[in-house]
Structure formats: structure tokens, C-alpha cells
Amino acid sequence: MLNVDNVNAYYGKLQVLHDLSLKIDDGERVGIFGHNGAGKTTLLKSCVGDMAHMTGRIEYGDRRVVPGQVHLNVRAGIAFVPQGHNVFRDLTVEQNLRISGLLHDPAYSETVCRIFPVLGQRKRHLAGSMSGGQQQMLALGMGLMTRPSLLLLDEPTTGLAPIIVKDVLECIRRVNQDEGTTVVIVEQNVQAALKQVERALVIKSGRIIFDGPSQQLLQEESLWHLF
Numbered sequence: 001m002l003n004v005d006n007v008n009a010y011y012g013k014l015q016v017l018h019d020l021s022l023k024i025d026d027g028e029r030v031g032i033f034g035h036n037g038a039g040k041t042t043l044l045k046s047c048v049g050d051m052a053h054m055t056g057r058i059e060y061g062d063r064r065v066v067p068g069q070v071h072l073n074v075r076a077g078i079a080f081v082p083q084g085h086n087v088f089r090d091l092t093v094e095q096n097l098r099i100s101g102l103l104h105d106p107a108y109s110e111t112v113c114r115i116f117p118v119l120g121q122r123k124r125h126l127a128g129s130m131s132g133g134q135q136q137m138l139a140l141g142m143g144l145m146t147r148p149s150l151l152l153l154d155e156p157t158t159g160l161a162p163i164i165v166k167d168v169l170e171c172i173r174r175v176n177q178d179e180g181t182t183v184v185i186v187e188q189n190v191q192a193a194l195k196q197v198e199r200a201l202v203i204k205s206g207r208i209i210f211d212g213p214s215q216q217l218l219q220e221e222s223l224w225h226l227f
């Protein structure tokens with residue numbers, strides 16, 4: 001379980017998260033939504049230990065998430081895939097995957113290619129020659145190569161065509177369903193994402209203002225002003 005307890009997070013004097021608490025069970029598929037600047041990315045960064053300036057406590061399983069010590073938290077099973085296509089453009093798909101799995105299990109790339117079939121089909125293509133959607137799938141696959149039990153994804157479908165958005169989100173659902181990985185996803189494509197997650201959180205000004213079933217948020221138009 002991920003247990004975020006009373007967290008405040010800051011950039012210098014700017015406080016972004018305010019007494020934020022939340023629990024996510026193993027195996028959940030959770031979407032985080034909210035307006036620009038609400039603190040969604042900051043929450044993900046806090047969960048992987050990438051916010052040095054914070055108070056409160058975050059635990060994953062029986063370990064404390066150590067602020068400022070991302071490598072230790074990755075070793076504990078947390079992966080964070082930031083926004084943007086963070087791939088090595090001059091390496092092939094296969095090389096990108098194997099490098100990401102060097103400290104874990106490079107052979108796991110076979111499983112990743114099963115989850116993201118396009119990566120299997122383009123194993124020997126240079127990453128930089130692929131479309132935005134394919135590069136995004138590769139970035140997600142690289143995150144998976146650390147064999148995380150908790151996958152934190154920051155806006156994985158930004159800038160992609162609607163049909164590709166659906167593909168990427170379905171692959172993310174498969175990661176959760178086939179591999180049992182807990183998935184927490186920040187998304188601007190709210191309607192599409194709500195169809196793929198089970199639970200939704202809405203953040204406003206660094207505080208959680210909705211936490212409930214994604215279907216509820218999808219069906220009740222009166223709640224849509226929240227994001």
C-alpha cells in the first residue's frame with residue numbers, strides 16, 4: 001500500500017501540497033485529475049522521493065519513501081515516468097529497453113513487448129524514427145523494465161491523437177491487469193482516462209477535493225467543473 005500522510009510540499013517559498021493524505025491499495029488503477037498547477041505532478045514526484053522540500057510522511061509497503069533519494073525508492077519498486085517522450089533517440093527500441101532493465105532483468109523486455117506489441121514489431125528501429133505515440137509507449141516500457149510494483153505516470157498521452165490516446169491508455173490498463181502493477185496516472189485527457197481507471201482523485205490547489213469511483217465522475221456532469 002502507498003500511504004501519503006499529511007504531506008506539505010514546497011518549491012522554495014511556494015507551498016504546492018497542503019496537508020494531503022491518501023491511501024492507495026496494491027493493484028489499484030487510479031487517475032489523478034485537476035486544473036493546471038493544481039499540484040498533480042508534485043504529488044507524483046513526492047511519491048517517488050523527488051521533492052526534497054516536504055513535510056509529512058510517505059510510506060510504500062513497509063518502507064518509508066525517502067525524500068531526495070529517488071534511486072532507493074525505485075529499488076523499493078516505485079517507477080515514475082515523467083511527462084514527455086524520454087527515450088534515447090539514437091538507440092533502437094530494444095537497446096532502450098535493455099538499458100532501462102540493466103540493473104533488473106534485461107530479458108523482461110519480452111514481456112514488455114507483449115504488453116506493447118508495437119515495440120516488439122519495431123525492436124530494431126531507432127527510437128527517434130518512431131511516432132510520438134510509439135515513443136510514448138517506449139517511455140512507458142522503459143519504466144516497466146525496472147519491474148515496478150507501483151507505476152506513477154505523468155500525462156502519458158499529452159500531444160497524441162485521440163485514437164492513439166485510447167491505445168496508450170488501454171496498454172496501461174493491461175499493465176495493471178496482466179502484471180498486477182499498481183498504476184497511478186495523471187491525465188489531461190480526463191474522459192478517456194476515466195474509462196480506464198477504477199478510482200479517481202481530483203486535486204485543487206494542493207488538496208484532494210474528490211476521491212471516488214471513476215464512473216461517478218464520468219457520469220455526474222455536475223462534477224466536471226472540478227477538473
Ligand SMILES: Nc1ncnc2c1ncn2[C@@H]1O[C@H](COP(=O)(O)OP(=O)(O)OP(=O)(O)O)[C@@H](O)[C@H]1O
Pocket residue numbers: 011014016034035036037038039040041042043
Ligand atoms: N520546479 C519548480 N519550481 C518552482 N515552481 C514549480 C516547479 N514545478 C512546479 N511549480 C509550480 O508548482 C505548482 C504546481 O505544479 P504541478 O506541476 O505540480 O501542477 P500540475 O497539477 O501537475 O499542473 P500541470 O497540469 O500544468 O502539469 C504550479 O504553480 C507550478 O508553477
